[in-house]
Amino acid sequence: MANGGGGGGGSSGGGGGGGGSSLRMSSNIHANHLSLDASSSSSSSSSSSSSSSSSSSSSVHEPKMDALIIPVTMEVPCDSRGQRMWWAFLASSMVTFFGGLFIILLWRTLKYLWTVCCHCGGKTKEAQKINNGSSQADGTLKPVDEKEEAVAAEVGWMTSVKDWAGVMISAQTLTGRVLVVLVFALSIGALVIYFIDSSNPIESCQNFYKDFTLQIDMAFNVFFLLYFGLRFIAANDKLWFWLEVNSVVDFFTVPPVFVSVYLNRSWLGLRFLRALRLIQFSEILQFLNILKTSNSIKLVNLLSIFISTWLTAAGFIHLVENSGDPWENFQNNQALTYWECVYLLMVTMSTVGYGDVYAKTTLGRLFMVFFILGGLAMFASYVPEIIELIGNRKKYGGSYSAVSGRKHIVVCGHITLESVSNFLKDFLHKDRDDVNVEIVFLHNISPNLELEALFKRHFTQVEFYQGSVLNPHDLARVKIESADACLILANKYCADPDAEDASNIMRVISIKNYHPKIRIITQMLQYHNKAHLLNIPSWNWKEGDDAICLAELKLGFIAQSCLAQGLSTMLANLFSMRSFIKIEEDTWQKYYLEGVSNEMYTEYLSSAFVGLSFPTVCELCFVKLKLLMIAIEYKSANRESRILINPGNHLKIQEGTLGFFIASDAKEVKRAFFYCKACHDDITDPKRIKKCGCKRLIYFEDEQPSTLSPKKKQRNGGMRNSPNSSPKLMRHDPLLIPGNDQIDNMDSNVKKYDSTGMFHWCAAKEIEKVILTRSEAAMTVLSGHVVVCIFGDVSSALIGLRNLVMPLRASNFHYHELKHIVFVGSIEYLKREWETLHNFPKVSILPGTPLSRADLRAVNINLCDMCVILSANQNNIDDTSLQDKECILASLNIKSMQFDDSIGVLQANSQGFTPPGMDRSSPDNSPVHGMLRQPSITTGVNIPIITELVNDTNVQFLDQDDDDDPDTELYLTQPFACGTAFAVSVLDSLMSATYFNDNILTLIRTLVTGGATPELEALIAEENALRGGYSTPQTLANRDRCRVAQLALLDGPFADLGDGGCYGDLFCKALKTYNMLCFGIYRLRDAHLSTPSQCTKRYVITNPPYEFELVPTDLIFCLMQFDHNAGQSRASLSHSSHSSQSSSKKSSSVHSIPSTANRQNRPKSRESRDKQKYVQEERL
Template sequence: PVGSCSSYEDKTIPVDLVFNAFFSFYFGLRFMAADDKIKFWLEMNSIVDIFTIPPTFISYYLKSNWLGLRFLRALRLLELPRILQILRAIKTSNSVKFSKLLSIVLSTWFTAAGFIHLVENSGDPWLKGRNSQNISYFESVYLVMATTSTVGFGDVVAKTSLGRTFIIFFTLGSLILFANYIPEMVELFVNKRKYTSSYEALKGKKFIVVCGNITVDSVTAFLRNFLRRKSGEINTEIVFLGESPPSLELETIFKCYLAYTTFISGSAMKWEDLRRVAVESAEACLIIANPLCSDSHAEDISNIMRVLSIKNYDSTTRIIIQILQSHNKVYLPKIPSWDWDAGDNIICFAELKLGFIAQGCLVPGLCTFLTSLFVEQNRKVTPKQTWQKHFLNSMKNNILTQRLSDDFTGMSFPEVARLCFLKMHLLLIAIEYKSLFTDGFCGLILNPPAQVRIHKNTLGFFIAETPKEVKRALFYCSVCHDDVFIPELITNCGCKSRSRQHVTVPSVKIVKKCMKGLSSRMAGQDSPPRVHASPSRVSDFTTRTFLHDVEQDSDQLDSSGMFHWCKPISLDKVTLKRSRKLKHKFRNHIVACVFGDAQSALIGLRNFVMPLRASNYTRKELKDIVFIGSLDYLQREWRFLRNFPQIYILPGCALYSGDLHAANVEQCSMCVVLSPPSKPSSSQTLVDTEAILATLTIGSLQIDSSSDSSPSVSEETASYTNGHNEKPNCRKVPILIELKNPSNIHFIEQLGGLEGSLQETNLHLSTAFSTGTVFSGSFLDSLLATAFYNYRVLELLQMLVTGGVSSQLEQHLDKDKVYGVADSCTTLLSGRNRCKMGLLSLHQTILSDVNPRNTFGQLFCGSLDLFGILCVGLYRIIDEEELNPENKRFVITRPANEFKLLPSDLVFCAIPFSTACYKRNEEFSSQKSYEIISEASQTTETHSDTNFPPTIYSVDETLYSPVYPYQSRTNSVSSAKQTAWNQIRTNSSITSQKPLGDNAKENGKKISDEISDEDPFAYSEPL
């Protein structure tokens, strides 16, 4: 009933009085604290107090209880979330949001039920209560909830006109309430249970934890590469630790990979969340970075803090992290629990990306060649032309590792590579060498010399299509497979099954032993590897030796022996002035177009320069580098570049042809357009705007080769754009563009000039990519999976693109403080005496001595037997001449053994450092001598006033030969040097060298302008 008589014996009345007395006191405090006293009376809480507090005291005085509008007290539930926050009962944003929604729904229901209860028990006033009905408050709540759900069972209904009118309007409001608040509450409740639960780590079940930049793009790229193995071979579950709930699109991805993925909401910065994902039991923790973020430094720092949090929680957890800027890497090895031996690894985007581009400058097309080995293509494309078929077939190859058969023990690398190529159709390019001595050399070697012998359990690196193919190198048996020449028949034989132990890839802890050997080698204590004497067939080619070569005295290297260096150079000395542009007639140089200003994030140009200054190129083979860009930006980068020789800066912009002409871009060997740093508010579609416009400007430059004042440049360009006997009338500037957004490739395709070519929006299926014109670092996301499954492939990639430096070597140098000059040829396997990639013609080089050379297999075996050169691919002219007026070339990775060669083909080769690739051709020398003498004398005169002139060679030192990128020489090695080199091979020993640091004083007078006590390899301090 709404009203009733009461007495003082009712115990509920004093309790009600106490509560209302408290509300009265609270009402007074609120009134005194209110700024606007008039507005205070119109607040909801004030209205509730006015209609609920006085009736209580009046009913106590009159001894008559009437409910009246006391149901409005239910609106006080709206204050419940704030009270819970003050009491710290709820802390998370989801719990606060859930409590607010719940308080709104409950207060609405209880208030509406109170009104229905009042009017139904009182009846309509104008009828004086004749249509009233006795209904309890519970029945009123039941009626309101049935109305809210729009069900309306009809067992309890409103009979009064006021009640029915209220139901009409309440039904409209309940539609909004039920349609919006209830589903949101359910979603919060379900998600709380779904994404805040703990991952149950089962014994024997492998899983990894992935955190960092968890977005649709990053997750898609990671899963595509991590799960590209066959379904039966995937036994590792992926636990994503995201700081925010997944979007609907991301949830869809997780549902598609439900068997392999689990998402848990949390942060790697909180130990409680790390405990919920059981990171201490994970195989590894992978941290993803966002390469398209506006602030790359902040992105790196946040990921480094995640590493620090994880290592503090569990120091034994293996970490694989993506870093955007190379100078931020130095913080990670300084973490006390960071352990290279445990498999901790760093994937630096700037280092790898700019390293790829640098390799494309040294050898045209090499950037595409290396990229194709790490790109997995799942799309089916139907080629229309023959060249497209060759390119797409070569895209199926990858870098794979496999333990070599014990039957190869004692054989030299060329012998094993030849046998694998002929019998198994496998291209072996490198091995992981482990010395038999405790402190001997241990590391990866590309195309080792014949003196290096294969040991047991040696790991080989192959270019092949499937892991099944490289298994043949493990199954090979010299007894059972001696007369087998069908690769498919080389399987696990019975005679080897009892004795052979199938050794899996050993733990990454072997790196510790490798670093010990490297440390001893750097200190001059390395024991040489086992050397085998074998006669070598030497054709009419030049072999450079470093035992007493005077050329070595002028090649100043850093402490690691990996890079050329010089004393620190001030920025003013290398800044080119427009008034002096006539003094800087660069030829065969590299032009790098850089975009950025004083506020832009650094892209790390040091990573671009280091491969171009690798020590396995002689000082005379180094190309001048001219950076075109904002002086304010390049001044910030110069701190990391000042110890590298032959670098110049031209203030300007690549969007203006005048600045390009000032850098003599017409006679450059390669023009690189680097994408600008990301801007905070830039669209992802517009991130490559400057690069595309610069490409348009450079592409519009037409160079008339007939009027070119530099015959060397025009002929060299002809060597890799045309056939060996063709002479173009005009050519375009060779260019290499970097794209941050791969979808922008269609803009570059429109500028390519090849009609009817590969019409694909996928960058790695485009014509520009096949010709080596464009590069994008988007595929670097796949290296996370590569580093987890097989870290050695990542080490090989770093060695190939960075000039020979790995992250472990950087850590070693930073730890031991080995600064100053270093001996560049301490041992056969150390320092600069390592292979370099090159592009050789089948004519006018030593490859012309290989006979027969009709197929790739014949060329491979001949070049390996005669010169120790490892052929790995081709750079072929696109055969549609009417559609290819510029005679562009495309890349063929690892052609088949029977692949027919064309006279105009260029060959990608791994060339030993001690091998010169030019034949001594006196007739060719006499034909070109007058032109080069004239040119050299004129150039020397014009450069007499400059501090750092471009490299110009006189005729007695240099003879141009149209083979890229090596410089031809007329001076041959003396007979004494040749005898010394032959003595090394026949005596089966390695003559130890006196470190260059010991000779620095003797040579100081000759090279005083180049020697400095500062080591540019100690570049790791950030700005």
């Protein structure tokens, strides 16, 4: 090659025969396309090979193909003349493609002709067989059969090979999946080699034995060739196989590699077509089980198509622009790198077109014209869809990573800002000490901005993941198998409670199916739906599975308020975690909030209490440890565990007894566990009671390793998994032996109680027999009864009134103590509820409406012990402020009523209560003095009312004279503190309380349901009604259980303590003398004021301290024992019917202790009138 020629020399000349200095490749790709002109040909006459073809003068305007040369080196003597041979590479691909296509078409044509000929010949032979005889036919059949067997054998062999090849290339087997993934990986490897080689000239001489990338590319293509053969064998339609994209890619990439080895030269050519293999990327990921969702598959598909088209088009532009147009003798080429071409294609597709890089060749521009049409359409459709898919990708779609040494729970179901905030406020309360539990929320809807902000505020303990518990994949994401528990929240305000319960039951089924051992605590709205949980095989309440039925507990709380007004507020505050709010002023809020700070805790009792009776331990805890113990857990090796509330002095405590305490802090409850008589007997400050080193305590700790730090039994095994922690209680109760009255009750022909002995029972009655007209109700002269005002119609959801009646029909009441229940409401609705009520005695129905004053006067609402206002239509209204309109209107209607004083004398139908153990016959031995007479009610404000609310903020409308702010929390409002309002939202705290201590729910249910047990629930699930049973010693023994009552201080044996006495003295006296356990006060709101006209409203004080001063008008909440002898005579035990809203008036569960002398001096006419009224009640 001439040095400094006008053709563009960049290379130095050599000696004769081309054996001079070696030619160096220029880094500029344009150096590959040198041409010889006239001046360069004359100056290079000494060159041996190049001058022979250009000795005559030639012009640049007359280009010739053979005048083009490529750089030649001595190490790679691919061509002595240096001519380009791109056509050889392209021809190998074209010949392979069209040659194979021609062979396939020729084969199909011949096969078609052969089939036609054979078909015609077959018809001729068949005609000959019909014409010939059977003997000739037998002679000709044999060779035909042999031929058919040979053809069948050949077809079978070919089919087997074809099936084998199909299995090898499919992803149905492990070998097929490995092969498919390997082919894709090698294709990407070949594409990477192309990216590397794209920095070299388009065509250059390469030595196969020295070029490492060419050797790798050769190995890859040999594998592609073998895989192509497998695909060809497995293809059913060879023609379509030959024309598909992957086959075309192989045609234009595999043969040129073999040509490169033969010619010792390399040509980039169409190797960029390997980028089309990226289209199969989503299939590969599906084979590897990486892509599972439709959105992810679609996203990967769009990305792979877009990127593969982009890279392939860039490769074509790179080829034609660096080569030039063939008809221009490749003189109009330009030097562009591959990545510049990628940039050019992107700005072209996006219609930006900066103009800094553009196509110069005609082929390049022609390609760009068509590419703009397709590329612009693809860019405009694919890119927005890709962005949308990425934008719609779940923000909370990750997986939970468990932290070593830290438990986590999964919360699902109804996840809203209200439900989550209420749950977190109680679960993460500071009074729970160190809550080393992480909360994982799982919901199928992403949180809104407010809920997201709430999660961020608790980011150290809360995580949210989007998904469904019905999807096993989502359960695996939140590590449900290692979770400590799963909590399912319900929508308390849904329009269809049964549908909501069905959804939660399905969640339980899904979770239990995925991991049967997981502990589940779920909220249920309807009591009858709890039976469906028993159908789940892995549901086991003994292992911690609990269903918190909101209707059961809500109506149970309300029922207990009928027996002791204000108890619903006290119990709701006990299992809710509330911080202490200190108020300096001497107001009712100060004492109320001091009680609100108390909660329910459990702790194992110290060995110092072993051998002591329950009242003795209870008194010691209250006086010395400043703790109120109300119950213990009884559990033996051969009996189921049960909770005994105030069991009495017949019970002796043994090792490992679990006690239930009311205290303001978990640290205070530890005193019961650390107490040592030797070390702490002389300590007066309970805060100094700490862990000591006595042998007794050490021994107890060794025996009970799980109780070293039980706190509130925070899910660390607890009683359920500790067989050695079962308390062994010795019962020496003579009352358990049936007395004369109990033996008299054992009548084999009379069923007075249900089969469990827990509730009063009667034969089923038709609803027509209990319906009262307005005149009949007025003539009955009802008094000391419970009026239930209910709003509902034929389409309303059922409330479950059985849960309201059952606690009022508990068997620990004697029959004459049962309060008559009168329902006032729509008869159509009550007919739907009656199936669950027809086995309870003393129930009547007045069809009407609670808004009718005539109906209310007919049932003597001014003489009732409690008026309950319920609504079944609350969840059918979208506006939350109007959900409670019926209940609020009914409450205001009753409060505005006025009554005549002429019937006030009827209130004296009841007398007082004499605690067990007091001498009723001798007035000399009785410490009581006189009987309390009750004035009549002249205004509806003094009628005891409890109203159910759905929306907490509507409580402001119940009392028009209070000063509650609309934003005040429910528990701080006056109606709730007074026990006249109850909202289902207060039950939300039971979820976290049950998780930390699974005995709390059992205790609450024992207190409020009147004795409902899991066995009773299983029985109701079978028959949907209580079953009557004959009285036996075992069933009658079930009556021996505590009940809640209110004790009056205005008169009776505690009257001396009522005027300035200490609450602690009252506590000890009641406990020692009558086995009555006091736990709260129901005080007049303005008792601390010395004004003559005090307000009749009362409020609740929970667990007051020992030195708390009492006033005469106080009513004391107490747990009283069952009196076996009270049923012998109605005169020995009766209830006073009066309103606790009055300063001198107490509800029917308020018990005074009258003297026998006063009772004997009662006028005969009064006794006759009481007797007539009692007969009327018995008839009802």
